[in-house]
Amino acid sequence: MKKFAIAIALILLPVHFYPTDSDAKIDEKISEIIDSINEETLLFYENILASFGPHPTGSETCDMVADFIFNEFEKEGLKVEYQYWEKNGISGKNVIATLQGKTDFILIISAHYDTVEVSPGADDDSSGVAVVLTSAKILSKYSFLHTIKFVAFSGEEQGLYGSEYFARNSYKRGEKIIGDIQLDGVGYAVKEDRKVRISSNSASKWIVDMAEQIALDYKSKIDLEISRHDYMGSDHKSFYNYGYEGVFFLEYEFNPNYHTSEDTIEHININYLTKICKLASATLAKIADESIDIMTRIVEPEIGGIYFSGRKIIELDGHLTILIGKIKVRAEIISSKEVQRVDFYFDNRFYGTVYEKPYEFTYKIFAFLNHKLRAVGYIEGKSDDNEISIICFI
Numbered sequence: 001m002k003k004f005a006i007a008i009a010l011i012l013l014p015v016h017f018y019p020t021d022s023d024a025k026i027d028e029k030i031s032e033i034i035d036s037i038n039e040e041t042l043l044f045y046e047n048i049l050a051s052f053g054p055h056p057t058g059s060e061t062c063d064m065v066a067d068f069i070f071n072e073f074e075k076e077g078l079k080v081e082y083q084y085w086e087k088n089g090i091s092g093k094n095v096i097a098t099l100q101g102k103t104d105f106i107l108i109i110s111a112h113y114d115t116v117e118v119s120p121g122a123d124d125d126s127s128g129v130a131v132v133l134t135s136a137k138i139l140s141k142y143s144f145l146h147t148i149k150f151v152a153f154s155g156e157e158q159g160l161y162g163s164e165y166f167a168r169n170s171y172k173r174g175e176k177i178i179g180d181i182q183l184d185g186v187g188y189a190v191k192e193d194r195k196v197r198i199s200s201n202s203a204s205k206w207i208v209d210m211a212e213q214i215a216l217d218y219k220s221k222i223d224l225e226i227s228r229h230d231y232m233g234s235d236h237k238s239f240y241n242y243g244y245e246g247v248f249f250l251e252y253e254f255n256p257n258y259h260t261s262e263d264t265i266e267h268i269n270i271n272y273l274t275k276i277c278k279l280a281s282a283t284l285a286k287i288a289d290e291s292i293d294i295m296t297r298i299v300e301p302e303i304g305g306i307y308f309s310g311r312k313i314i315e316l317d318g319h320l321t322i323l324i325g326k327i328k329v330r331a332e333i334i335s336s337k338e339v340q341r342v343d344f345y346f347d348n349r350f351y352g353t354v355y356e357k358p359y360e361f362t363y364k365i366f367a368f369l370n371h372k373l374r375a376v377g378y379i380e381g382k383s384d385d386n387e388i389s390i391i392c393f394i
């Protein structure tokens with residue numbers, strides 16, 4: 001009887017759990033990755049990239065930087081390729097390194113290696129490239145569930161040309177991109193070295209949530225607080241244009257040297273850059289091992305075309321999708337589980353549900369100019385949405 005009473009008393013005793021870095025949720029692999037990222041590696045890359053001086057797209061120096069990035073990726077045993085693009089009379093190439101996963105879902109970490117004419121671009125965006133290279137160096141020693149692509153774009157300063165080509169090409173090939181983590185200007189911090197800005201659209205907020213969880217779980221190792229934004233001005237925008245998801249890491253403070261000859265390595269805070277690299281790489285590693293139970297993709301209308309009454313009549317070069325006379329949508333659900341339903345929205349307003357394949361829906365509305373189409377697929381306990389921008393004349 002007494003024993004029983006003691007047992008009851010023990011059960012009733014208040015027990016408090018304080019989440020700390022030493023809790024069970026700490027993943028050894030992620031911990032090790034964070035610990036392997038050091039200032040020496042980032043400084044090494046920043047130094048070399050800065051030594052090239054200004055390297056705008058199309059310049060000989062820009063090609064030399066591309067070669068340097070290519071070789072560094074190759075040294076880590078990654079499969080590396082150049083992806084050539086041309087737009088408005090300007091041509092350039094992206095450098096892509098692939099770490100093959102067990103699935104064909106793809107996760108991307110990216111930055112742009114071109115600069116403006118006058119600037120050596122130590123922060124804009126050698127800082128981002130240094131993070132991508134460091135991340136490739138460390139993560140290539142591990143294997144992940146999903147495929148990771150480490151990408152350096154050019155043509156960013158002209159108008160996201162390299163990334164637009166990349167996203168379009170991936171889209172046309174039907175690649176299943178989970179998301180892109182873009183870093184552009186992540187090495188400047190004079191006062192605010194414990195904060196970082198992460199921008200997303202609504203469909204990509206889950207990536208910021210993931211980064212926030214990493215920042216919390218590994219607080220003592222990373223020491224960064226996330227400030228949420230919705231800035232569009234970098235290569236992640238190209239992914240949004242093709243209905244993909246992504247986020248954009250940016251230093252918290254405004255960099256007064258932005259696009260000037262003063263954007264040099266002397267103004268880079270290597271300790272801050274290292275913390276950003278830890279956060280971005282750990283977030284990437286975490287997502288790369290999470291199973292994807294459902295992915296919704298709007299496959300019709302296809303992005304980059306003019307549709308008349310539900311049929312594609314003209315293929316367009318860019319990402320504009322123009323619908324005349326009718327709005328007909330078809331969604332595809334990638335899942336090994338049973339699909340329960342697909343909901344269809346127009347500018348965040350619910351219009352209808354389809355329960356059986358094909359998941360096609362025709363909107364009975366009149367609409368003009370810019371709007372958004374969204375499809376949300378459901379399996380038991382989970383959902384995924386996909387949103388695309390359209391221009392209508394209905």
Ligand SMILES: [Zn+2]
Nearest residue numbers: 124125184185
């Ligand atoms: Zn930039």
